[in-house]
Amino acid sequence: MVVADPGWVDADAGCRCRRQRPRLGRCRCLCVGSAAANTLREETTISALEISEKPLPYVRLATLTESVSTQPEVAPVVGPLFDRVADALLASGATLGLPIAEYDMDRHGVRITVGFTYDGPAIEGLVIVELPAVESAFSATHHGSMATIDDSWRAVNDAITERGVTAVGPCREVYLQSESEDQADWITELQQPVSAN
Template identity: 30%
Template sequence: MLRIGEFSRLARVSVKALRLYDRLGLLKPARTDAFSGYRYYSGEQLPRLNAILALKDLGFSLGQVGRLLNEGLSRAQIRAMLELRRGEAERALKAEQERLARVEARLRRMDGEGGVPGSHEVVLKAMGPQRVASVRETLPAYSEVGRLFGELRAYAERHGVRPSAWVSVWHDEEYRDEDADGEAAFVADGPLPDDGRVRESLLPAVEHMAATVHHGPFDTIGVAYAALLAWIEGNGYRVAGPHREVYLSGGEQGNPDYVTEIQVPVEKAEGRERPA
């Protein structure tokens, strides 16, 4: 038998961790002295300790580790938990990759790479009304708008419609972490019959639309939004309605050659003169 300190040294696990595993029922001492309270461990317990450490390394919580080791789960249940953990790891990896892309985009911007100053030129233009087929929904996340475009693509195929432009419209007055009011639409000539959730609607005319074009994947589009909002404020305007994203080319949104026009309706802010 080994005292807890000796077992800790040989197993290369802290005494604090061993006490925690004891308290949670993950790894009980082989024997506890009734008089002194000293914990004693056996070398035969190393495989279970190694299993705990391996599962922790995979990202499982200690509660999940306990389930895997103590509840006699079936092979199918263990596989399901591993697949769930794989999905969590993939989502975390994707989030970090997107964060890295934003950092690299900021560095390129600071170093003058990837475009000369003024690469996000802003224009002010009038937009006429546009007849569209659209579907609108409260979305759990902005990225979920892709699902709405899937519905629109299926609609276009059913009715033999050829879209000339794809547009998303965001109706909230502020950024939302969840429950975003989003609308996916496409512009097309010819009949646009109502079908399920897809309806013919009208994107209203806008007298003053501030717009800029972004070249690159969606994880770098924040640079374009920053340039557009700086222009709006710097020229004495304010946002006056739902903003739109018009997808011009590029296929998949992660494509570095993706081209998106951001359009924001604006009006003059009080007390400011329009620049000549």
Template identity: 35%
Template structure:
């Protein structure tokens, strides 16, 4: 038999973690002294501990690991679990890579390199924007940034399409999105307003808010091409361009998606529209 300290040392986990595994039914000690409560383990249990540590380090939850260890998870279910974790990790890597790019850009600014050189790659059109009649849903996201908005806004468009189709509305599009800060509670969240431009004679669609997005006298508009994970960088480049060219922000921004959602994101074309006014 091995003491809990010896077993923890061999398995390269803490004694506290072993106690936690015992408490949640993940790995019980072989023997518990009834008088002292002291836990002891058999050398053979190191195999079970190694499996627990392996699956935990892969990113599975302890509840998922417990189900695997208890034999409740078949091969197909395990594949689904690992595929889901892999997708989450891949998304995290993409987000981290984008964050590294932004850090590098900010470092270049701190070191005195030309900010204009960083924004010269975008093309900006300053123009008026016509009013648009839209049918939209509103959902709350925990914060700004594609990592917070993406999981919320993604399902909103198929849901809106189903309601428009059910109401017999045809000829709608493109897709639009607006973002408004949530001032309630802790102030961390924001509202995502997403849907489609609809024909001018559309009055009511069950389940959707049919309304008009007001015209904009003056807006700075640029085009983001490709993955939505990189759209934050395009927005920052646009706002940099605005401040460098004699304008200031003058209202809530919007995004207009011209590419059908069933196309690969690498083909997407998105207008970024920011109301502005000339600096006096």
């Protein structure tokens, strides 16, 4: 599995985060049961997607969180949140870790938490969030543009339904590689915790 290199530096921007920060589209993991989740997916995209069930490790993040009322409001929020977290980390002298976003939907909308793995002291303006280890989650690795990630999330959601388990709690997107502007080489791990029915 490809992992982001915390030592990578973008010489033009003075830090690796200028190209590393995910520029995401709308939330993809929250569409279970929606009309979009029930539409037909492109077989070419799904055929290459491997979905597995695995435990998720504990992760400590330096984060910011924002809530929006609807999924279409997610896209304009995620990138700037990552920018603010990265700026605060770099200003403190910290190195950027792996970028991770967590999406939690409830009756009020979507709570978006974005950050970077971080094991240092508290940083003013950021919130340290500890994502607990999860016993079981469905996981898939999406390759390429965020424009097609909905198809990958749809496949994960379909696999959850077919297996007879239930999605529980917030889902996560782990941006293993997110450097190019055109997103052609991006690698994003989709993670949805589940429980047996």
